[in-house]
Amino acid sequence: MKIQEITPIVLSSKEKGAATWASTMIVVKVETTDGMVGYGEAVPTLRVSQVFSALKQVSKGFMGQEVERVERNYHRWYTQDFYLSRSFESATSLSAIDIALWDLLGKELGAPLNKLLGGKFRDEVPVYANGWYKDCVTPQDFSVRAKEVVGKGYKGLKFDPFGAYFDWIDERGLKQAEERVKAVRESVGDEVEIMIEHHGRFNANSAISIAKRLEKYNPLFMEEPVHHEDIEGYRKYRSHTQVRVAMGERLIGLKETLFYLREGLVDILQPDITNVGGVTVGRKVASMAEAFDVEIAFHNAFGSIQNAVSIQLASVIPNLVILENFYDWFPKWKRDLVRNGTPVENGRVKVPDRPGIGVEVDEELLEELRADPVPLEVSDEPVWVVGGTWRGY
Template sequence: MATIKEIEPIVLYEQETDARWASYSILVRVVTSDGRVSYGEAVPTLRILPVVSAVRQTARAFLGRDPHEISAAFYEWYRQDFFLSRSFESATALSAIDMALWDLKARELGAPLYELLGGKLRDRVKVYANGWYGGCRDPQCFAEKAKEVVARGYDALKFDPFGPSFNSITSEELRRAEEAVAAVRDAVGDDVDILIEHHGRFNANAAVEIAKRFEPYRPYFMEEPLHHEDIEGYRKYRSLTSARIAMGERLISAKEALQYLVEGLVDVIQPDACNIGGVTGSMKVAALAEAFSVEVSYHNAYGPVQFALEVQLSAVTPTLYRLESFYDYWPQWKRDLIGDPFRLSQSSVEVPRGPGIGVAVNERVLEKYRAEPSEIPVGEEPVWVVRGTWR
């Protein structure tokens, strides 16, 4: 019987791009005793060093185990790590390993991942564009770039118009944000979904004011309008606005997701396979979302292994809205890492039918961009915004 022989975190880096986190990827390579290899992906952001360390520690619970026993290994780490439910680093390490094991199992069976998850509900997955507005600080820039996004074939796009606002928002900042949203709506017309990214930065009063000002522009959803942990703020926002709420990229367990679902505080939930528990955790959240009649839109920002895996997840998710996509706005090396297989048509991508997640990691590209784990400099512009938009 083959066992898990090696689990290695690999940091990849090229150059600064439209967000510093987009310049990095953390892949997690799983190797079995009979030589089979698969990859998962972890979250970089400002946490590269602690995430790499967490992967190495989490690996100790998986080494020597049967790679087929994914659930058993998942719950063994749940048993071992007393703080898993409160540790992003532990959660993303577990998620990446879980992703790799599901891909490994599907490859061994010669089946696409979606077949192991019950079979696909759709041949193509609708996507929305993100990462397209680098450097935009005025309405004209947002409008011009939004037109380019639509010209590529997208009929939904997301953007953050809030500049340097954090927690509260001044009248002048709100005016500038509204002008950007109005310009985008005018540029793309009424048949394109516009999605407003708040990056979980506002208190309840500011978020409510923003929602009311943006109503005329009919955003499909308002993403993370409040700080993630502000449950009371979400209750206030729900009671005072008619906005459709999207959130979930910072959730690290299905039980945490349930807190928002059971109170009706989310309309479009956005689990991220890289920190919700990989395939195992994602499927639990998708099932909960269906039970609460909530749409699912997987958060999908970090890299190509995550993208390919979440295309598979999206294919089997009953209440799917769309999959987030930075794919066309990443540096080229990230697409080359998996052979650049995804082509947009009618704002959707085809679900690969090959074994596992349907793509293979190019080892030459991986070795070319392999980097030593290191700290990321902290500057005035946070790493979580699209570069050049913090004004």
Template sequence: MLLSASLHMDSKISSVEILELGEKGREISSPWSSTILLVRLTTSDGTVGYGEAPTTLMTLPVKESLREVERVFSGKNVFNVERNVKEFYKHSFYLSKSMEATSALSAFEIASWDIIGKKLGAPIYDLMGGQINDRIRAYANGWYSNCVTPEDFLNKAKQVVKMGFTAMKFDPFGNNFDSISKKGLRNAVAIVEKLRDGLGDDVDLLIETHGRFSTRAAIEAGRALEEFNPFFMEEPVHPELEVGLAEFKRYVSIPVALGERLLNKTDFARYISEGLVDVIQPDLTNSLGILENKKTAAIAEAFGVPVAFHNAFGPIQTAATLNVDYTIPNFLIQESFEAFWPDWKKNLVKSGYKLENGYFTLSGRPGLGIEVDEKIIESHKVDGMEPFDENEPPWVVSGTYKE
């Protein structure tokens, strides 16, 4: 009883630091290789926790939203995660529709759990029901920079397999957007066929569509790629076209994955219960953090739907996501950009998790389990908008948005 009282007495959030990190002079528009937004919380007894927010062409709006969340969380007991989140929900009128607001709130929620774990001397996964998965199968993303032709893709894919990955995701659609040309369709088919023939059936191929297509174009693309047995097709239609997903699933047998643009468990419950998705991909950094996504995974489990968390930003996000992966029985596979990050991002976290031979493992240390390199934070602080390339959207892998 006395221990509990003491813990809570020293658990007020006394300091909030909002950090934008990058590397000036070599940034490219893709967020997985450029900017990071972090929040660093400190409690009254000096315990520090880190959270992360996404930056896809909205760095400054999210940064301002972090300051709004700060007004609610400052001085609050860090242990009261649900209460603090609900308090912001009460004040944030557009939270259910604003990715800027949910992203900012997610960063504070993740940092809170990092502190809670440290104070209790336990990894977050032990506080979320304990470990059910011993190691986490990863799929590679970000590996296909500057790939345009089938030969480009296969040459790089072989290197990915040598790293130990047994699955990889890629976008074979070049600069086709909304519609797909006959040439674009032929090239996409040629790329996937080249990879299937060159890598064999034991490597899973995950098709990234980036929500770029109308319903008709998505169906054309999906039907053309079915014969290569993709693991799933991610965001086949524009994100607002929920009715298009139902139409896509009528004509295409490839499993549908989506979720990086859904903001809470209620959004996921709707998609799942209406049969619009086969694999959910929540992003902890924009869908209210760790506890909300544990709940989302439970909803999916009740419908027999597996979880493959979206994970495209930085190592704090990865550590948070892995802590949830460890605890969910319906875990499927985990996205990983780690091997293809710039050096500063690779080194931002000194230790805490490992990626070896295509599998993640966590350190088991308290909280997120990571050790952040404060020198890299200090040397890579930036302020401003992330890079912009008028010829290439920030959601593609660099050098691939070409005919």
């Protein structure tokens, strides 16, 4: 079965999500010579037009190749792109195509992805809520919304309590952050896991001050407490804190991941299947983390195809701790795109057994939502934050 056509499709709608980046998807449709279709997903963020263009170029390295040779196809592009290890656009394009090829392989064999990867380690995947705190600013805002989340059956929730602080934080910011975290902890109780999202934006000294203020609330982890590339900052943070560190959503390859593991900078790894190298590399990253006694909590924040493949991969690995989930806070069209194929019930998702990535894509809706790959508007509130939270009180 050979690859005949690869089509990048930008999706958008008037119905927006919890953040600017959540209101767009980049879907990759791969068609074969015998009429089969597979789907993957690439990362939008602020680079919708750039990723769309990159997909057009990366696709040329796959045309006419055999779908079943997923490992060889990955290395074919690795051979071609001299800057793959430094190019987010190339890495997410490669990842999206790789996901679509695994989807096709599963459909060809009539098996869900989990069976191709060794079978289920678990029948249901535990998930935590993200995106739930849109427009939350005061401790009361966070408290009320957190109770609603737990009322839906979630046993874990993640949030960013830092407002508009970036790189450094002062006493006022520390006080506000602590009040928000305290409000959430008191509203959900001690049996629910809370996770503190830093969005990789602080220097080491500020991150250490944050950890000392918030560790008493027993967070499951502190996510990206310092800038991703700040290796010395991570080392300093590790030597001055006792909290668990989660990071990895910005990793774009196997060997880059190895560096953070070998240096002992991470307790819970968060690779993103849509930019680390698709299923082909994502499975290797999880196994490598297992060898370092590091647990996995896949980053899973963009769209419903990414969510579907993340559930499949999360179901087969022994070292999963929990999976990120935006599903209930997606704009409705993202759920409709996969015919609501991955609902969350009591904080868990039953692993779908449909062939491929486990969901059926609504092709009519796909065409209806098709949009031009235009640059996103830039405002004072960055696109990576949950909307309406970039402020103090």
